[in-house]
Amino acid sequence: MRHSALDDVYCSVARSWAVVGERWTMLVLREAFLRTRRFEDFQRRLGIARNVLAERLARLVEEGVLERRLYQDRPPRHEYRLTQKGLDLYPALVALMQWGDRYACTAPPVTLVHEPCGAPADPRFVCSACGEEIDPRDMRPEVAEGAFELPAR
Amino acid sequence: MRHSALDDVYCSVARSWAVVGERWTMLVLREAFLRTRRFEDFQRRLGIARNVLAERLARLVEEGVLERRLYQDRPPRHEYRLTQKGLDLYPALVALMQWGDRYACTAPPVTLVHEPCGAPADPRFVCSACGEEIDPRDMRPEVAEGAFELPAR
Numbered sequence A, B: 001m002r003h004s005a006l007d008d009v010y011c012s013v014a015r016s017w018a019v020v021g022e023r024w025t026m027l028v029l030r031e032a033f034l035r036t037r038r039f040e041d042f043q044r045r046l047g048i049a050r051n052v053l054a055e056r057l058a059r060l061v062e063e064g065v066l067e068r069r070l071y072q073d074r075p076p077r078h079e080y081r082l083t084q085k086g087l088d089l090y091p092a093l094v095a096l097m098q099w100g101d102r103y104a105c106t107a108p109p110v111t112l113v114h115e116p117c118g119a120p121a122d123p124r125f126v127c128s129a130c131g132e133e134i135d136p137r138d139m140r141p142e143v144a145e146g147a148f149e150l151p152a153r
Helices: A003-008 A012-020 A025-033 A039-046 A050-062 A090-103 B003-008 B012-020 B025-033 B039-046 B050-062 B090-103
Strands: A066-072 A077-082 A110-114 A124-126 A139-143 B066-072 B077-082 B110-114 B124-126 B139-143
Touching (some): A003 A012, A025 A039, A025 A050, A025 A077, A050 A066, A050 A077, B003 B012, B012 B025, B025 B077, B025 B090, B039 B050, B039 B077, B050 B066
Antiparallel strands (some): B066 B077
16 A cells, blocks of 8 residues: 555544654754755755755645745746644644653753743643543544544545 | 655655555544544454554654553453653644645534633634734744754655
């Protein structure tokens, strides 16, 4: 099954994965959240092959995660900015970062400061109804009919 | 750069990605959180090639995300269960699911019920200091020295 076939599975994780699950994509998004906008800067900061970077950026633009904008006319130059759809990937990115902080780095490479309160924020996942922190053992999945079905071949 | 070289970048996202960023891995984890434990059940539910599934499970065991336990002696049969390190991937998985719910599915395939309060929980990401919901535009990253540096080649 090719990666793109994930699009067809009735599963929100599979469909997200079809957009962001390619090699390098999450690091391109990390850079976008760090306000990297230009091809040359993505390339230099990630040390990634130009053709791979071009392909990843094009895919994120096609999916509406990034917007490609002209910022200079002569010669024409474009920059890449997160759309609202792209900004909404922030929790996924931060959750991966926190897991890496805990299990894969001796000291966190990035500390996130929550500007409205001024404190270093270690974002927490809480229940929208009661506000308590989420423990996966407390969550019961109710699975809709047809969920996870594979596309017919 | 091979995927595994991500291990060496001083970046928590890159290091998480080196563990979970392979094709299919996040869906194997989805199944583990749905309490799928046996090879045959993973295989049937995901419709994934056996060799790919075996490789993904072995990698997750090697990384300490899953634990392989004998559940039957004759013939020997093993099952795969999430460790605490694996359970701690739940926020990342749910964040990807929520994004897919919003942008890629007409109706959510899975609803999560928070058993302690009994309500369908739409988990939210909040600041650990002030409790307000996180808006990515409010977060200022403080980047440690050496962060994101690529390994010497």
